[in-house]
Amino acid sequence: MKDLRLSATGLEVDHDGAPLQAFADTVLRGLGQVMLQNNSYAGLLFLAGIACNSPVFAGAALLGTLASTLAAIALEADRQMLRQGMFGFNGGLVGIALLCFLQPTPLAWACVALAAAGSTLVLAALQNALAAARLPVLTAPFVLTSLCVLLASTRFGRLQASDLLPTPGLPNGASLEGVATASTLGEGLLTGVGQVFLQDNMLTGALFILGLFVASRRACLAALAGSLSGMLVAWAMGAAEPAIRSGLFGYNSVLVAIALSGAALAPGRIAIACGLFATLATPFVTAASAAALEPLGLPALTLPFVLVTWTALLASRFSTS
Incomplete structure (x- = not known):
C-alpha cells in the first residue's frame, strides 16, 4: 500500500491512510514506551x-494498552x-x-479494561499538575491506578487476591537468606529486565534486551548496567538471595538507568553523574518503598523508579539554577 512504509522505529503511515494498521503500530509503540522506546519492533518483542x-499476562498487557489508547482517542489527546x-x-x-496480583476471573478482566482506561485520565491530570515543574509523568499513572484497585479489592468480595500479593503486616527485620553465586547474578541480570513487566523469566528478559537493542543500543546497555548495579547493591547490603535472583532489586534500576541515560536527561556529564548516583540509590528506595507499603499488603511496583527519576531530574537543574 502506498500509504504504508517501514521505518527504523516501526510503521509509518501517510496522512490518514490505513487507520487499522496505524492503530496496531500505535499499540505496539505503547508497549515499547514501558521502557521509554518509541519503537513498535521493540513493543512486539x-x-x-x-x-x-x-499468555494470560500477554493478553492483559494487550487489553490494557488497547483500553488506555482508546480512552486517549476518546479524549481527543494530542495526536503526535x-x-x-x-x-x-x-x-x-x-x-x-x-492479573498478576488478582485472580484472573472475568470480573478481574473487566477491571483491567476499566482501570487501564482510567489510567489515561490520571496521566492527563498528572501532565497538567507536573507541567510547571517540567517533570515527565513516567509510570506514575500505572502505580496510582494499580495500587488503588488492589487496595479497593480488599473491600470487594468478588475480587480475590493471588498468592503473589504481599501479606499485610509490619515489616520484619531482614536476615541473610541464601548465598548469592555467579548463577544468581547471571539469572538476576536477565530477570531484572524481565521484571519491568512483572515477569520472572530469563527468556522473557532476554527478549526484552533484544527489543531494547533493536530500538536503542544506548538503552540496551543502560538496562543491563541498571540491572547489574541493582543486584550488586542489594547483594552488598545483604538482601535475600531469592529476591536478587528474581530481579526484584533490578527492574527499577533498569528503568532509572534508561531514563537518565538520555531518554529524560540530555546526554552529558550531568546525566552520567545523576544517572550513576540515582541507579545506585534505587535499590535503597526499592527496599524502603516495599517496607512502607507492606502494612497495606501492596507491592511497590515502579514507584521507586518514579521517585528516584523525579528527584534526579530536579537535582540536575541545580547547577543551572
Whole structure:
C-alpha cells in the first residue's frame, strides 16, 4: 500500500491512510514506551517476551494498552503523543499488575479494561499538575491506578487476591537468606529486565534486551548496567538471595538507568553523574518503598523508579539554577 512504509522505529503511515494498521503500530509503540522506546519492533518483542512467560499476562498487557489508547482517542489527546504510544504504556502495565496480583476471573478482566482506561485520565491530570515543574509523568499513572484497585479489592468480595500479593503486616527485620553465586547474578541480570513487566523469566528478559537493542543500543546497555548495579547493591547490603535472583532489586534500576541515560536527561556529564548516583540509590528506595507499603499488603511496583527519576531530574537543574 502506498500509504504504508517501514521505518527504523516501526510503521509509518501517510496522512490518514490505513487507520487499522496505524492503530496496531500505535499499540505496539505503547508497549515499547514501558521502557521509554518509541519503537513498535521493540513493543512486539516485549509482547512476545511476556507471552513466553504467560499468555494470560500477554493478553492483559494487550487489553490494557488497547483500553488506555482508546480512552486517549476518546479524549481527543494530542495526536503526535498518541501515535508515539505515550497513552498506552501505563495501561499495559496496569493490565499485567491486576492479573498478576488478582485472580484472573472475568470480573478481574473487566477491571483491567476499566482501570487501564482510567489510567489515561490520571496521566492527563498528572501532565497538567507536573507541567510547571517540567517533570515527565513516567509510570506514575500505572502505580496510582494499580495500587488503588488492589487496595479497593480488599473491600470487594468478588475480587480475590493471588498468592503473589504481599501479606499485610509490619515489616520484619531482614536476615541473610541464601548465598548469592555467579548463577544468581547471571539469572538476576536477565530477570531484572524481565521484571519491568512483572515477569520472572530469563527468556522473557532476554527478549526484552533484544527489543531494547533493536530500538536503542544506548538503552540496551543502560538496562543491563541498571540491572547489574541493582543486584550488586542489594547483594552488598545483604538482601535475600531469592529476591536478587528474581530481579526484584533490578527492574527499577533498569528503568532509572534508561531514563537518565538520555531518554529524560540530555546526554552529558550531568546525566552520567545523576544517572550513576540515582541507579545506585534505587535499590535503597526499592527496599524502603516495599517496607512502607507492606502494612497495606501492596507491592511497590515502579514507584521507586518514579521517585528516584523525579528527584534526579530536579537535582540536575541545580547547577543551572
